[in-house]
Amino acid sequence: MSLRHRGVARLAKGCGTTTPAAAKREQSKKASPVNYYRSLPERPLQDTLRVVDLFCGAGGLSCGFDNFNGARRFKTVLGIDNDPSAIKIFNRNFRSLGDRASLPIGRVADMTWFQHPTEIRLFYLVHLAGSSFHPELFERLNEIGLSEFLARIRNIDKKFSSLAAEISQSDDYVEELSRVPPQTFTLALVKAFVNRLGVSSFSRPLASTRSLPWGEECESLLENAEGEPALGFPNRELVHDMEQEWSARFNEIQEAAGKSGRGQNSNNSKRLTRLCEFLSTDAFSRLKEAWIDWRASRASVRAEFCLENKSQLEELYFDRYRAHIVLGGPPCKGFSRIGRPVIQSLRDQGVHAWSHKEYGDERNALMVQYVLFLEALQPEVFLFENVSNFQSALKTPNGTFDAPALLVELIEELATDKLTYHVSHQVINARDYAVPQDRRRFIMFGAKAGAAPHNIASKFFELKSAAADVPLRVALTGLSDPQEFDPKGGIKTDHSSAVYDVWDPKLPPEQRDYLSWVQQPDPVSGVRPAATDAHIFRKPRDDDRVFASFVAPGIRWMDLKVDRSQTLQDLRDGIEAAIEEVQSSKTKHALENLLGKVDGSLMLRLLLEHTKERFKLPEQHLLLEGYLKNGGSTHGDWFERLSATKPCRTIVAHIGKDTYAYWHPTEPRSLTIREAARVQSFPDFFRFDVSGVVDTYSAIGNAVPPLLSRLFAARISELAEEIQIFPHEGECANHKTDLLSAS
Known part of the structure; x- marks a missing residue:
């Protein structure tokens, strides 16, 4: 074969010589009493289980699994998402094997690219060889013609680009x-x-x-x-x-x-x-x-x-390199309560980019691709996550769409003599498990049948809940003063801020669990970080900031509506009576104009007018009818000053565009990026310094709370102790570098 495989050449060099990077690592290990690979607990190598994270986003699910410190070690070997910004964050935190890797762990890819299980297996194997230290896997792939296959693809692309x-x-x-x-x-x-x-x-x-x-x-x-x-x-x-x-x-x-x-x-x-x-x-x-x-x-x-190499790829995958666990959930806006009317409105206007007749929203069809990956990878365990409204019936142009029933049906259709899954699903709230956020999510768990009993899926949901909530103030503690985002002054997501240890043995156990998680040592250095990034906030408008100063913690914009006020009704009745009595058209017009202002937004109007005059603001944009009218609609909670004594409201992706729904309990600003990450339970060592403000906020809003994910990892580990659900646990024992690739 005339082609040389760069990955094989690079990996082969790493086998026989000490690279500068490797020498530096060795020197670091000798110079410090802390093991350079601190993230690797001393346990048998065979207890490492490979994880694939589909629709991985910034890596909330993977963070919980990879940092679980229990009887088993989980290692995410592949993360897939079509959002380049989210994948940047993912790869900042889930690294491949340094200079010996040709591909990153997180991949920008569209799940709909793949229409056949064999190609998914090929993609996984090539990725594993390129992102981890597997020269023998490269060699076996090249024996069946991988290099020539890639070269043909490349030349076809070149031919088209030229034409x-x-x-x-x-x-x-x-x-x-x-x-x-x-x-x-x-x-x-x-x-x-x-x-x-x-x-x-x-x-x-x-x-x-x-x-x-x-x-x-x-x-x-x-x-x-x-x-x-x-x-x-x-x-x-x-x-x-x-x-x-x-x-x-x-x-x-x-x-x-x-x-x-x-x-x-x-x-x-x-x-x-x-x-x-x-x-x-x-x-x-x-x-x-x-x-x-x-x-x-x-x-x-x-x-x-x-098709030519179907049997060889199947043998290669199941022989030594299989994935044990598949995580993930497709984009959820199609099932979101807020997203549905927005999508319908855009579709009616002919500007929606995700229309799909059968599934209502094309992103909903991505769960079919999730099942295709299950068919290809055949993991022992899978975990499917989505918004709580995923379980509700969705009306589409072709009828009613029952997502959970369809998902279960699709998984059942995979059933063969060798592949059957026991499946169960529930909606759980993250606040019940020491996450300082009211966040309800649909979770489906599946375990491959065989040695596992039929009730294993339902047993997964025997999760130990926290005795009490973790309030928002706990998530905000230990952070230094934030900085205002300034793209011109250099205050961006890479801005470093000090963090301080907060610990009191007298705290309730759920608060101690949360704090020990977010304040845990960096998995590489083994040291608790003294600083963290992205503790920055957007500068609010002056009129918004002044208005917010009059709003108490725990109060939303819509809470200031007074539709049921008797005095308000008396005012309207009196003005209407006066309109009938007056003769002057000018006075009647003035009264009619006044009547239009005497509605449920009257208290808001008086407050906004007061702040405008008192603080001599040039304008008060909140007086526009669009804001006042929305006070009673589904968008009426656009502003909320959060309560420090309760869990935070659900962090959603829209926080990337508008942070007013997440106003700090006591300060004249919204939550910073790092504070939002704390609410989502991302540890302080988790870095966000590679993406912009909007994309970083959005990636955090889309994530699964890592502390909740750690609970899932712990439960799977517990079930594996009771039942042999991972019969192939020892197959990666010969590859110590599987464990090191997180470094």
Whole structure:
């Protein structure tokens, strides 16, 4: 084979020589009494279980498992998410094996890339070889032609990029594209369209390999080829599939163009109509044909390689490298109580990028991909997490959608003589388990049948709850003064702030458990960090800050509504009577205007007007009718000053856009990023310094509380002590570096 596998060469070098990085590690171990690999408890190597975290986000679930210090050690070997910012945070905290690794642990990938269990096994094995110290795994993969497979994919991409560049630079293409308003390409629907096509843009439609399967492997694992392997011809059926894929995506744009929008979406119809006209031109048709050939060729090579090597990949996976546990839950906005009306409104306006007729929201269909990964990896145990509303029936254009029932049905369809899962699910609240947050979540647990009894799934939920709540004030203690976010002054997520040990043996046990978790030593150094990052907050508007100073802890915007006031009703009755009596049209108009202000928002209006005058504010934007009217709607809790004596309200991803629902109990600001992370129970050693403010807040809001995840890990470990649910625990005993890859 003319190709050399960069990963194998790099790993082979590491076997026989001491690299500078390795020498530095050895020196560090000799210079310090603390073991450099402090995260590795002294226990038998065979007790390490491999974990795969699907839709991993920033790594809340993995954090709880990897930092569980019990009878078994769990090691996350693969995290998958399609959010690059979240994966940056994940890889900041879950590291591969330093200079010997070709791939990171966390991968930016779209779960819908994979349509067959064999390709999922191949992806997992290649990832494991590239992110951990497994030269023998690389060798076995190359024996079945991995390098040539990746080279064919890369050359197909190169061929398309070259042809696409030529087409997009032609005069007729440039002229037709110039007629599309530039704002069109900022729409979420259009961005999703381009991303699904796998191209960088319409103006420069090169192959966006990081948006397609095997793109990162081609970049990271292959050296320049001495000769180009044959590309082959696309399978006709796959050509037809790509034609249908194109038509489906185009029809989504066309359907959206036929709908009218409101407000900032009012011009979308014209913009999308012009885009459809461009996509129907002869100039673009050449790119369309090239795209169909490219994607069909790619799919053909993938299918051919996987089918030819199906038995070898299956044997290789189950022999020594299988995953023991699969975690994760797909994006939940489709099931969110708040998300449903928003999605329906956007769909009606033709601007929603996730429409799916069968599942209501295409993200809901991702749970089918979760089950496909279960079929491929066949773990002994899986854990599925989602919002509590996941268990409620969801109406779709094609009828009612019962998500838990469908998920159970899909898992049951996997059943064979060798693969059957016992499944159970419940909604649990994180506040019941020492997390300082009122956070209800749907949890489904599954264990592979065999030695395990039928009731093992229900036994999982025999979780020991805390005797009392952990209040918000405990989560906020021990942090130094925060800093205001300032992109110009250098105060960003990487800003370092001191943290202090807080401990009192007289504290209730649930508070001690929480504090010992968030204040635990760094798993690499073995030392409690003296500083942490991201203890920063957004500068509030002056009028918002002044208003908040008049609001007591535990009070929401909607709590200041007074719809049931008798005095308010008397005022309205009196004004209405006066309107009937007065003759002057000017006076009548004034009274009618006054009547319009005497509603449930009157107390809010008086307070806001008072603050505007007293503090001589140039404006008080909260007096706008949009805010006052929303006081009684589902969005009326947009502002809340949190109570220090109770668990925090649920941290959600929207905190990335608006932190006013998380106003500090005593200070004139919202929660900092680090405080939000504390509420979610992320330890202080967990770093967020690689992402921006909006993305970091959002990643924290999307996460599973690591302390809750640790409870799940502990329960699985307990069940494994009672019942042999991991018959293959010892299979990675020969690979000590599995344990070291967290470093």
